[in-house]
Amino acid sequence: MSWFIRFNKPFDVLPQFTDRANADAPRSTLSDFIDLPGVYPAGRLDRDSEGLMLLTDEGRLQAQISDPKHEMAKTYWVQVEGEPDATALKALRDGVELKDGQTRPAKVREIDEPPMLWPRTPPIRERKTVSDSWIELTLREGKNRQVRRMTAAVGLPTLRLIRYRIGDWALDDLAPGQWDSLQMPELKVAPQRKRDRRPRR
Template sequence: MSWFIRFNKPYDVLPQFTDRANTDSPRSTLSDFIDLPGVYPAGRLDRDSEGLMLLTDQGKLQSQISDPKHKMAKTYWVQVEGTPDEAALKTLRNGVELKDGLTRPAKARQINEPEMLWPRTPPIRERKTVTDSWLELTIREGKNRQVRRMTAAVGLPTLRLIRYRIGDWTLDDLEPGHWDSLPMPTLNAAPQRKRDRRPRR
C-alpha cells in the first residue's frame, strides 16, 4: 500500500523522524506521532512553526511537492507584533529584499484570528504595551525561514507561524499532533524536452 498523509505538526517538534544532533537528550520528532514504514516529509517546516506537513512513501510525489521549481503555493497564518499598514502589505506582495535576494511576489492580507486556532504549548510571549495581529501570507518559494524574515523586514516580528495550506491540501478538521490518509494524487507529467530541429551536417 502506498501512503500519502497530512500531519498537523505541533510547536517544538522537529520536522524529521530522528534527532541526530542531540542524541543525549532527544527532542520530539515526527516518530513520536507517526508510525508508518518508509514515509518521509515532502518539504520541511521549522521546529518553531506549526501546521500542515505532507508525507509520502512515493519519491516522485515527494519531489513534486517539495521542489521549488514546481512553485507550489503555501499559505501561512502569521501572528505578528504590531498592525500592518498598507505600505507593509504592499511590500510583502511585491517582494521583500532579504540577504539572499528579493522574494517573489506573494499574496498578503490582514485577517481576524483564525477560528480553528488551537492553544500553543508554550503560549507565545505577550507584551501588554504592544498590539498583535494576524496575516495570511501565500508564497511560492522556500527560502530558509522566509516568512519570519519577510515580516521582520517590514517591521512586524513573527510571534506564531502556522502553515495552513500546501497546494490543494489544508489543515481543515485536523487536530494538532494528528494525521490522516489522503487519496494519492496524480503526478504531473514531466515537461518534454524540445527536439533539436537543426539540420545535421
C-alpha cells in the first residue's frame, strides 16, 4: 500500500522525522505525530510556520509536489504587523526584490482572520500601539523563508504564517497535530522523446 497523507504541522515542530543537530535535547519533529514507515515530506515548512504538509512514500509524487520546476501553487494565511495599503499589495503582486533575486508575481488579497483559526502556543507577540491584519498570499515558487522576507520588504513583518493549500489539497478542518490519508493522485508521465529514425552514416 502506498501512502499519501496531509498533516497540519503545529508551530515549533521541525519538518523532518529526526533532530540530529540536538541529540542531547531533541526538539519536536514529525515522528511525534506520524508513525508510518517510509513516508517523507513533499516539501518543507519552517519550524516557526504552521499548517499543511503533504507526505508520501511514493518518490515520483514527492518530486512532482516539491520540485520548483512544476510551479505548484501554495497558499498561505499571513498575519502581519500593520495595515497593508495599495502600494504594499501591488508590490507583493508584481514581485519583490530580495537578496537572492526578484520574486515572481503572486496573488495577494486582504482577508479577515480565518474563522477556523486555532490558538497558537505560544501566542504571537502583540504591541498595543501597532495593529495587525491578515493577507492571503499564493506563490508558485519556493525561496527560503520567502513569505516572511516578502512581507518584511514591503513594511509588513510577519507575525504568524499558516500554509492553507498546496495545489488541489487544503487544510480544511484538519486540526493541528492531526493527519489523514488522501487518495493517491495520478502521477504525471513525462513525455517521451521522439527517437531519431534517420539512418546512421
